[in-house]
Amino acid sequence: MKICFFIYSMGFGGAERTVSYLANYGIDNGVDVDVAIIDKNTNTYKLDDKVKVHNIGFGLNVQKRHKTIFGKVYGVINSILKIKRNFARYLKENKPDAVFCMSETVVKYVPKNTRAKIFGTERSNPSWIKSKSKLKQRIKAYNRCDAMVFQTKRAMQYYEGKIFVKNQVVIPNAIGNELCYKVVYDAKSLEKKICAVGSLRAQKDYPTLLKAFEIVLKKHSDFKLEIFGEGYDKDNLKALSEKLKISKNIDFKGNDLEALKKISNAYCYVMSSISEGMPNALMEAMAIGMPCVSTDCNNGPAELIENEKNGLLVPIQNPEVLAGALCKMIENRKFAEGCGKEATKILKTNSIEEISKRYFEFINSIIKDKK
Numbered sequence: 001m002k003i004c005f006f007i008y009s010m011g012f013g014g015a016e017r018t019v020s021y022l023a024n025y026g027i028d029n030g031v032d033v034d035v036a037i038i039d040k041n042t043n044t045y046k047l048d049d050k051v052k053v054h055n056i057g058f059g060l061n062v063q064k065r066h067k068t069i070f071g072k073v074y075g076v077i078n079s080i081l082k083i084k085r086n087f088a089r090y091l092k093e094n095k096p097d098a099v100f101c102m103s104e105t106v107v108k109y110v111p112k113n114t115r116a117k118i119f120g121t122e123r124s125n126p127s128w129i130k131s132k133s134k135l136k137q138r139i140k141a142y143n144r145c146d147a148m149v150f151q152t153k154r155a156m157q158y159y160e161g162k163i164f165v166k167n168q169v170v171i172p173n174a175i176g177n178e179l180c181y182k183v184v185y186d187a188k189s190l191e192k193k194i195c196a197v198g199s200l201r202a203q204k205d206y207p208t209l210l211k212a213f214e215i216v217l218k219k220h221s222d223f224k225l226e227i228f229g230e231g232y233d234k235d236n237l238k239a240l241s242e243k244l245k246i247s248k249n250i251d252f253k254g255n256d257l258e259a260l261k262k263i264s265n266a267y268c269y270v271m272s273s274i275s276e277g278m279p280n281a282l283m284e285a286m287a288i289g290m291p292c293v294s295t296d297c298n299n300g301p302a303e304l305i306e307n308e309k310n311g312l313l314v315p316i317q318n319p320e321v322l323a324g325a326l327c328k329m330i331e332n333r334k335f336a337e338g339c340g341k342e343a344t345k346i347l348k349t350n351s352i353e354e355i356s357k358r359y360f361e362f363i364n365s366i367i368k369d370k371k
Contacts, residue, residue, distance in 0.1 A: 001367060002032040002095065006087075006110070007102040009039035010053070012255060014173065014280045015102045015123055020045035021176040022100075025356035027051060036090060036099075038083060038106070044257075054094075056086045056109070083109050091116065097367045107141040117366050120145035120165075125299045126158045128203060128275035139163060147366045149359070151278035152299040167369075169362050172303065173278040174355030175287045175347055179260040185289035186265040187337050193224040194326060195263035196270050197281040200231030200252075205295070207240055208317050209272035214244045215323035220330055226251045226266070228259040260284055268293055268329035268336060274316045276300045283350060286311065286343035291336035293325045310342035 003026060005019045019035060026033040027048040035047065038057035047053070057079075087109045091099075100119040101107045110118055120142045129135045139162050142148060147167035150156040156170055175181075194213070198204045206227065213225045227237075227250070234252065241247040256262065263269060269285035271294040276282075278300040285292050286304065292311040294301040305311035312325045329336045348354070 001097050001364060002034070003098045003100060003363065004034040004036050004090075004094070004096040004116070005100045005102060006036045006106045008106060009037055009042060010035065010044060010047075011039070011042045012044045014277075017045050017176045017280070018173065019102060020047055021174060021352045022356055022359055023051045024048045025352065026360065029360070031360070034094060034096060036087065038109075054090055056090060057083050080108070084111070087111075098363050100363070101145070104138045104141040107144055110144075112144070117146045118144065119147050119149065119363065119366070121149040121151075122155050122159070122277075123151055124277040125275045125297075126155055127298055147362070149362065152303055154299040155277070167366055171355060171358050171362070172300075172350055173280055173283060174352045175283055175350050176280070176352055177260060177284050179258065180284050180287040180347065183260050183264050183288045185340055187289075187333075187340070189265055190267055191265050192220070192222050193226055193266045194268055194270055194330075195226045195228070195266040196272070197228040197259050197263065197285070198271065198273070198279075199229045200227070200233040200237060202233065203273055203275040204229075205272045205274045205317065206233065206237050208319050208322065209270060210237065210240055210244060210246065210250070211319035212272070212322035212326065213249070214246050215319060216326050216330075217246060217249060219327060223267075223330070224249050224251055226253055226263065228253045228256055228263070230255050260288060264288055264290070266290070268326065270322075270326060271295065271301070272322060273297050278303075283346060287347045289340040289344045291329045291340045292343060293322070293329060295322070304346065309339070310345070311339050
């Protein structure tokens with residue numbers, strides 16, 4: 001069996017990490033694995049030396065700026081056509097049995113008459129897509145696939161009556177960060193801090209977290225909130241922390257591949273999102289035994305956290321309730337550490353081995369069906 005994982009880039013992100021552990025698992029189990037990328041090869045996550053990386057867009061400036069609208073349109077169309085030709089050439093020369101598209105945006109580059117089975121995957125919360133045209137394009141792309149993988153049951157249910165792909169399955173994310181198998185929550189040497197990890201953008205709803213933390217500080221004035229991640233909302237969030245007069249207690253740490261190590265001595269982990277797919281950072285915090293507080297947003301948290309057992313779930317966009325949950329984790333350490341202990345069970349249910357096995361069994365079943 002030969003599989004090509006098709007992704008825009010191999011930079012920093014959940015899809016990129018997923019490709020790395022799936023590709024490495026495939027190699028370890030005798031599968032011939034290629035990774036096709038459009039952007040430059042950054043390889044943030046380590047790939048086995050036997051994984052062949054093909055730069056489908058190598059030498060193309062896909063984001064090239066043009067002075068006129070006509071020039072911009074021409075540039076985009078020209079880039080798409082070149083990438084399509086490059087990928088068609090790759091398929092002809094390498095003949096993979098399956099092309100696993102890691103986003104709907106790369107499906108359009110796969111020729112309709114390819115011999116390979118086309119797999120799509122929904123890695124986000126589709127109900128968060130506000131643009132009807134973008135949703136329509138997404139559905140069109142998925143309906144071109146031979147099989148679909150969803151991260152959550154809610155995402156699959158959302159597309160009922162919209163996607164008419166016969167072969168569909170729900171496979172959650174794996175605990176793909178190697179640090180999860182090395183780092184242990186340090187409940188005996190805690191620093192007075194709460195930590196969050198995630199890109200600084202609207203769906204993460206950090207404004208609600210900052211407002212909640214303002215309330216927490218009224219009871220626990222010596223605590224800090226550390227936020228790991230980068231994004232377009234950073235300046236606005238800094239301005240809000242100044243307005244709330246809590247900036248001295250907020251630390252924006254930026255991207256850090258070893259964030260898990262640095263949060264492992266916090267009182268708890270918090271996620272304030274109003275929308276998620278299957279949140280990797282939350283899973284990783286649970287895996288090392290951190291007490292976790294998360295909003296009960298669509299789609300993933302409720303499939304990971306059983307409220308009051310292995311963490312706390314709170315309503316979205318409710319600073320008061322979120323603050324109460326954070327204070328509970330700070331003040332009731334027996335309860336908090338009990339949640340953390342229960343949370344570590346995710347290491348077994350969502351291990352790289354278990355989740356990768358499920359992916360490859362599904363892929364193999366579709367390929368065999370074709371043959």
